[in-house]
Structures are given as C-alpha cells and as structure tokens.
Amino acid sequence: MAAIALLAKDVREHWLPVVFLTLGCLAVFLLLLVQNKQAAYSMSTLEIVRYALLYLMPVVALIVGNRLIVGEYLSGTRLFVEALPLGQNLPLVLKYLLGYALLSGLTLALIFLAAKSASVADEITLNYLVLISSKSLVMLWLYWSIVFCFSLCGYLRVLLYLVLLLIVGALLFFPGIDADRIPPFALIDQQLFVFERDVIPWFAIIGTSLLAIVFSAAGFILTRIGEGSVLERLSKPMTRRDFVAVSVLLVAGFSVWSTVVENTEVAPIQFSSESVVRNNDPEVSILYLSDIHKQSADKMLRRLSNSLVALQASLGLQSLPSIKIALTPDREKHDMEYMTSAGVFISSNWLEHDSYDDAILDSVIMHGVLSAQTNGRAMLEPYHWVLDGFTRWWVEQGNVELDLQHQAELFARALWVLDTDPEAQQLVSRWQITADKFSYPSAEALAWSAMNYIELTYGRDIVFALASEFLSKPVGNTLLATLRDRSPSAQARMEKILSKGMDEFLLEWVDWLSAQKNDPMVLSYLRQIPALAGQVSSEIDENGVHRLSASYTPRDSNLDLNTDLSAMSGQCTLKHDYIGPFDMEFELSDDYEDTSFCQVLLPAHSVESFYSSGDRAIVALEYEGELFHQPLRIHSERLDIQ
Amino acid sequence: MIGLSDNPSVVQSQSASPVLRLNEVQKSFGTLKVLDGLSLDVYPGEVFGFLGRNGAGKSTAIRLLMGITQADAGQISLFGQPLKSDLIRIRQKIGYVAQDQNMYPWMTPTVLSKFVRGFYPTWDEKRYQQLLADFQLPLKRRIGTFSGGMKAKLALTLALSSRPQLLILDEPTAGMDPVARREFLDLVREQTMNDGATTFFSTHLIDEIEAIADRIAIVESGKTVYDGALDPLRESIKSWSVPMSHFTPGDMPGEFVNRSLKILKQGERQGRWVVTLQFEQNTLIPNDRVLNEQWQHEPMSLEDVFIAVVANN
Numbered sequence: 030m031a032a033i034a035l036l037a038k039d040v041r042e043h044w045l046p047v048v049f050l051t052l053g054c055l056a057v058f059l060l061l062l063v064q065n066k067q068a069a070y071s072m073s074t075l076e077i078v079r080y081a082l083l084y085l086m087p088v089v090a091l092i093v094g095n096r097l098i099v100g101e102y103l104s105g106t107r108l109f110v111e112a113l114p115l116g117q118n119l120p121l122v123l124k125y126l127l128g129y130a131l132l133s134g135l136t137l138a139l140i141f142l143a144a145k146s147a148s149v150a151d152e153i154t155l156n157y158l159v160l161i162s163s164k165s166l167v168m169l170w171l172y173w174s175i176v177f178c179f180s181l182c183g184y185l186r187v188l189l190y191l192v193l194l195l196i197v198g199a200l201l202f203f204p205g206i207d208a209d210r211i212p213p214f215a216l217i218d219q220q221l222f223v224f225e226r227d228v229i230p231w232f233a234i235i236g237t238s239l240l241a242i243v244f245s246a247a248g249f250i251l252t253r254i255g256e257g258s259v260l261e262r263l264s265k266p267m268t269r270r271d272f273v274a275v276s277v278l279l280v281a282g283f284s285v286w287s288t289v290v291e292n293t294e295v296a297p298i299q300f301s302s303e304s305v306v307r308n309n310d311p312e313v314s315i316l317y318l319s320d321i322h323k324q325s326a327d328k329m330l331r332r333l334s335n336s337l338v339a340l341q342a343s344l345g346l347q348s349l350p351s352i353k354i355a356l357t358p359d360r361e362k363h364d365m366e367y368m369t370s371a372g373v374f375i376s377s378n379w380l381e382h383d384s385y386d387d388a389i390l391d392s393v394i395m396h397g398v399l400s401a402q403t404n405g406r407a408m409l410e411p412y413h414w415v416l417d418g419f420t421r422w423w424v425e426q427g428n429v430e431l432d433l434q435h436q437a438e439l440f441a442r443a444l445w446v447l448d449t450d451p452e453a454q455q456l457v458s459r460w461q462i463t464a465d466k467f468s469y470p471s472a473e474a475l476a477w478s479a480m481n482y483i484e485l486t487y488g489r490d491i492v493f494a495l496a497s498e499f500l501s502k503p504v505g506n507t508l509l510a511t512l513r514d515r516s517p518s519a520q521a522r523m524e525k526i527l528s529k530g531m532d533e534f535l536l537e538w539v540d541w542l543s544a545q546k547n548d549p550m551v552l553s554y555l556r557q558i559p560a561l562a563g564q565v566s567s568e569i570d571e572n573g574v575h576r577l578s579a580s581y582t583p584r585d586s587n588l589d590l591n592t593d594l595s596a597m598s599g600q601c602t603l604k605h606d607y608i609g610p611f612d613m614e615f616e617l618s619d620d621y622e623d624t625s626f627c628q629v630l631l632p633a634h635s636v637e638s639f640y641s642s643g644d645r646a647i648v649a650l651e652y653e654g655e656l657f658h659q660p661l662r663i664h665s666e667r668l669d670i671q
Numbered sequence: 672m673i674g675l676s677d678n679p680s681v682v683q684s685q686s687a688s689p690v691l692r693l694n695e696v697q698k699s700f701g702t703l704k705v706l707d708g709l710s711l712d713v714y715p716g717e718v719f720g721f722l723g724r725n726g727a728g729k730s731t732a733i734r735l736l737m738g739i740t741q742a743d744a745g746q747i748s749l750f751g752q753p754l755k756s757d758l759i760r761i762r763q764k765i766g767y768v769a770q771d772q773n774m775y776p777w778m779t780p781t782v783l784s785k786f787v788r789g790f791y792p793t794w795d796e797k798r799y800q801q802l803l804a805d806f807q808l809p810l811k812r813r814i815g816t817f818s819g820g821m822k823a824k825l826a827l828t829l830a831l832s833s834r835p836q837l838l839i840l841d842e843p844t845a846g847m848d849p850v851a852r853r854e855f856l857d858l859v860r861e862q863t864m865n866d867g868a869t870t871f872f873s874t875h876l877i878d879e880i881e882a883i884a885d886r887i888a889i890v891e892s893g894k895t896v897y898d899g900a901l902d903p904l905r906e907s908i909k910s911w912s913v914p915m916s917h918f919t920p921g922d923m924p925g926e927f928v929n930r931s932l933k934i935l936k937q938g939e940r941q942g943r944w945v946v947t948l949q950f951e952q953n954t955l956i957p958n959d960r961v962l963n964e965q966w967q968h969e970p971m972s973l974e975d976v977f978i979a980v981v982a983n984n
Contacts, residue, residue, distance in 0.1 A: 113790045
C-alpha cells in the first residue's frame, strides 16, 4: 500500500515531464532512423542504438535523476516522507527502480524501432536482439547508477559530473590506454556492439555491472552515513567555505598530479609498407613509395644514420628517438609535416633537393631529435635558440665540411634580420618574437651564426658543451622538474659555459657578424634582398566583405640591399592564416597567399579574406627570390579582426 | 532531577502504563553528546510539555521517538512495546507535526490527502475535510502558496486525521505570530481533549506550556532536570531579596522547617541581594514563614522559574 502511494505520488508529480521526455526521445529516435537510412557509411540501423546510448541516454538519465531524486532531496520534502509510516529505504528504492524502468522502457522502444527497420535488410534473430538489449540495459544501469549516486550529493553533484567527465576523457584520449578493451567502453565498442551476434561479451557485461553496483551501493550507503546527516548537509547550498574547500582540493589535486605524475611514453608508429629502408641503430625508417625513389631513400638513410651516430657520440646521448620519414611527392620541397609526439615523424618531398635543401631537412630532423631529448621542453624555454642554432650548425659543419655557398646564404639572412630589427640580437629574451617575426629559416640562420661564432672564437668544445647542457637531458613535465630546469637560469648557465657575460658575448658576436657583410659571397646574397618594409591593413569593404591589403615602402639599411625593384626577378607574397588559442609558432602555409610584383607606388596586395569579426589572424609579407632557398619575411603582424 | 508531587488531575492517568517511555536514552553526533541519559514517561490522555532551551536536545529526542534516528543507548518504548519492534505500525498510531513543514509544494490539500491516506489504516477523510473547513484552509490551492501558519495548521490537520493515539508536536508554532500561535494552541487543546489522545508538545516557549500542558519535563544538556506538574514546580521555587546595606555574606532569608533545599541562584540585582531557593518535595514554606527581618519575597513568573532551573543546571 505504501509503495503504491509513493509510486502514485511520483507518477502524479512527474507524468507531464515524462510524457514530454518520451515524445522528445521518440522524435530523436525517428530522426536517427531517418538519418541512418540516408547515411552511406551505415551498415545497420541498430547502430543508432549505440549512438543513442553514447549521446542521448546519458542526458535523459540526467534529466530523470534531476526530477526524480535531486528535486526531492534539495527541497527537503524527503523529510516529510521520512516521518511517514513506511520502511526507511522504500522511497529511495522505488525511485531507483522507477528511474531505471523509465530509461529501460525508452531504450527498449528504440531497440524495437531500430530492429524493425534493420530487419528489412538484415536477419534479426531473437538471440541477437536479446544480446543487443542486454548490453544496452547493462550500460543504462551504469548510467542510472551514476546519476542516482551523484544526485544524492546535492550541489556537489555538478563537480562530481565534471570530475567524471575528465576521468572518462582521460581514459578515452590517454594514448597509453586502450579504452575499447575495458568496461564500460568495451560494452559499446564501435565494431562489436552492433556486429557481434554470437559471442556474449561477459567481461564487459560483468565489469560494467560491477561498476553499476558500486555506484548504486555508494548511493544507498550515502543515505545511511551518519543517519542521513551527510545527505542533509549535501542537500544544502554550498557555502563560500565549501567552494573554497573544493577549489583548494582541486588545485591541490592538480598540483600533485602535475608535480608527481609523469606522462607515459607512447609507442612510435611503424611503417607497414614494404617500400621502406631501415636502419636499426639509430632507428631510422624512410618510406619511399616507389622503387624509383629507393636510391634517394638509401642515400638519405646513410646520411642521416651517420649524422645521428656522430651526434649521439658527440653529445653523449643515451638513446635516440625513432625517426620516420615519409616521402610525399605532391608536397612543395620545403613544405614538411613534422610531428614529435611519438619519435620524430616527418612527411616531406626530398626528390628535387639540392645540398642546401637537404641541410634544411636534416636540420628539421635533428631539431626533432634533440627536442625529443628534452621532452619538447627546449622549444618553450629561453635556450630555444641553442636548439635552433645547434641543429643547423650540426648539419652544416658539425659532421661535414661547411659549404661556403650555404654559409653565405645563412650569413646574408642573419645580417638582414639584425639590420631589420637590431633587437633580434637578444637571443635569450626575444627568441620567440624573432622566430615569429622573421619565420623559422631566418631565425635559424641567426642562431646558426651565433653558433658559428662560438665555434670560431671559443672552440667546438664550447658548442658541444652548450648543446650538452641544454639539449641532452630530458626535462620532466612536472612542476618540480620545471623548477629544477630553471634554476640556475638559462642565461647564467650559458654565461658559465662561455665564461663571459651574455651582454658582452652578444656585442662581440654582433660585431663579428656585421663584419661578414663585406664578404663578396655574402654581398652577392644581400644584393638580392629588396630594401623594403611592409604595411598591412584590414578593413570591411562596401559589400561587407573583409579584405586584407598590403603595401611596401622603401627602407633605409646599413646593408647593401637592393633598392632597384625593377631589376629584381623575385616576387612579393602576402600570406595569412588563423591564429588558434594554442598556436606557439606561426608557420604560414601557402594555402592562403597572394603573389605580386614587388612595388612601392601602389598597394601590392588586396584580397578578400574569410575572417569575421573576433577572429585573430597572422599576416606576413614575404619576398621569394631565386637565389635564396626559402622566402625572406619582410613583415608580419597579428591582427584582431574587428 | 527533582521529583515533586504530581498534579491531582494526572494522578489517575499515571496509574496506567505510559504511552511513551524514554529510559536513560543517550545520543551523540560525533563528539557532541546531545542526549545524556534522558528519561521520561508520558501517560494516556495527558498533554505533556517538553520544555528546553534551543539545542537542549528536544528535536533529537523527537527524531528518536519517530524512529528517524537511532539511540546509542537506553530504551524507547511506545504503546508499551519497544520502538524497534514494529516501527511502521507504531508510526501509524502517531500524528506528527514537525518544526519545519516540508510538504510537497505542488500538492493541494486534496492531493496531499490522497497521498498520505495510503499510509494510515485509520485515516478519517471526513475529519480531514472537517478540519480543513474549520481551519479555513483552501482545498484546491497549492501548498507552496500557503503561509507558515497555514502550513502548520495543515500539518496538524494531517496529524489529527489519522486518529492518532499519540500526537507529537515539535515546536509547531515556530515562526508564527502571537495570534496564530494562540489559535493553533487552542486547536490542539480542543482537538486532543475531544479525542482523548495523548499529546507530546515540544517547545521552548513557557507561555505555550502554561496554556496547554498538564505535566512538563524540562530538558537541559540532554538530561531531564524536572519532570512533573507545573504548579508544584512553581510552588517549589521561591525568591527573596534584601537591601545590600543589610546583607552580610552568608545570610539566608530565614530558617526553614526543613533544610532540604537548594540554592538555585543568588546575587546582587538593583541594589538588593536576591536568593532563589528550591525546596524538596513536601517542604514548601509559606511566604510568611520568612524569619529574618528586611528580607522580602520576590514574586516569580513561570519563566523566572524555568530560567532558574535551567540556569542552575
């Protein structure tokens, strides 16, 4: 009688929202069915059951839990029920069963609809239907148990859901964990959920059921702890003190996690093609796609292997990351895709490379190798210039004879950078700004010139000492590791190795570099650089379209740059792209560019852009001449589109 | 605890076995001891006032009586049987009005009746309707729109409609204005007299007790410090004063026939030395028995008596 009265009360209280929820779910189910029928990639209509379990039913469970449990516990009406002549657990048990029955009913309705639709093209046996239904109901049980347990936690439940989401996200996206193999994720595996007809996934079912039991039990136990006093406390709004306590706990947890826990290493990807040349120690694999490219791949393999062996010996590196290079003939020769999350992976087109282009590629590879030695940290610290300078120095002259033509091009770039922005000499404090402003090739040339100066003035040992100090030891990704790496400071460590103050060293190096402009070979390169400055403007035209415009003006220079634009064969290019919130270095691709002759009288570029108000973009003006292998960035700036 | 002769009106009731008995009941929340050996008996037909300061343990005692929480030690019995023996059946004989009314705000009194009647075999719908009419409570209005006083009356209506043998009221008038309070108390008195039900009335307001209680228990720090009728309590505590100019330390108002008395309070107030004494059973001394000169009898209200008892404990 008491149970009937309680059920009748809940039905009377919630029937209207339940009707709307049911109609809403049915509408979504029908939409899913229609969409599934039109989807070319769908193999079975029953896939929508999995989709609904993943995305719809958790939301439905939240709504049901919120109405059925949270409302009762936050408003205090449970105290009224508590004093009635009935068993202590009866109201909660009934709510638990009622919520689960509602969710199950909706899901079974969906399965029925989906099975009916799937039966047109597929044989839907009873066993198959029971299997799908069982897996769905077990998954639902887990959802409902979680919602049931968290709903009893009052205002704290929002935080608990967030923490749960973080945990699920971490499990799903943590590279070291194959989430599809562990319950509950294994139960709704993308392939097996629908297409497994015979084998019952006992492990996944039992594992998920155990989790559901744990959450359900936790909910019921929570109502009994301190004879309900904990529940009563949780049902009251969080005070400022509670918020502070929770915040402190979160910050403390995050601090402990970031201080103590190191990320697990990830196994590198492997080429499975037969068109791969390999070296085991150091581990280098080059995918060459077609036999006609095998010779060039072999040559590169030898060059890289020799270089890596020598680098390892010179810096005393304990191990090297695996290196994978994939030939992509449709790429431009300097357009490389570069990933370092699992070893070093580079996709590039080296088929038309000359020796300078090879040096660029090798430098990028060495950059990846040494960056990996520091767990990627070198790219974020004040010794970034050491990484950039040393890698180029290594491929140019660390292991081979320095090519004078390469040297002249690099010197010309470095001189041009310093001439354009004298502040770029601040290698330690302004390196990232220099790299963004002048792009990686020019910044690298500047850093290379510094390494070259150190070699000539202080000796090769000091070059290796610098590299060894900053690039040979892994830096942990915890707070403690960061503090250890930054104490003493990078500048103090450099000064110790150079036995000289940084300011004094920079002064000497800039003097020495400036003297290089008189070298005839360097001069020939400098004369191929236009003496130009650039300006960019951003505006909405009369048609409401956003436009980017750019113009060039002559500029004074201490170098013998070219002022006669008509005599220059190169072209000026405007490039632009979005800036994302996590972008650190801006490498502009050729996807969005406008090329024109370099001129100073009229605006050289005016292009419609795809930006809208609130976007952030980087715009660069570059000169692409025949003599230089890579463009010279004349101007760049970040724009906030208004 | 001081025992006094009981009011003659309840002597007859006490010959029966108690409806409600707490015996050496203890209850702690963590390190906080809320009830420390609470004992009391409530007999059939009486209106029992359960008096104590805020935090004295009254609500905890009532939650124990309702079986909502469990005692750490001691025995609780209702209607002659241990509470744990059949909690649901015992609760069906109790009408309970809580301090805060947590009824479903979306319900109307009519819907509320449909919900609650399922729990009480003795539910009297006619009486419910009658009481609603007497209390002028609208049948079709959502309870969420009711005032505090209306909710309390509705709670009393619910409690009385199950024809309870024991009515437990836990500070039901908290938050009511004086007029509503008086109206509520009159209704309680009237209805319980008509039904002959036992009433256990918890409050910290002396005038409420004075208005309706046959017998009271004063609880302080989780213990019963007085259990008996009101008049003997009032009679057992007397206060005298003497001008400070005539007071010598150690002086007493006089010499009493029997020295079985207790000094509840003494101190200076407005230029006079005031002494409050509590006399043991059957040792009351009339006011004119003050022997020493200059001492003057100070009249005491029930509130003064209550404060004197509670402060002394």
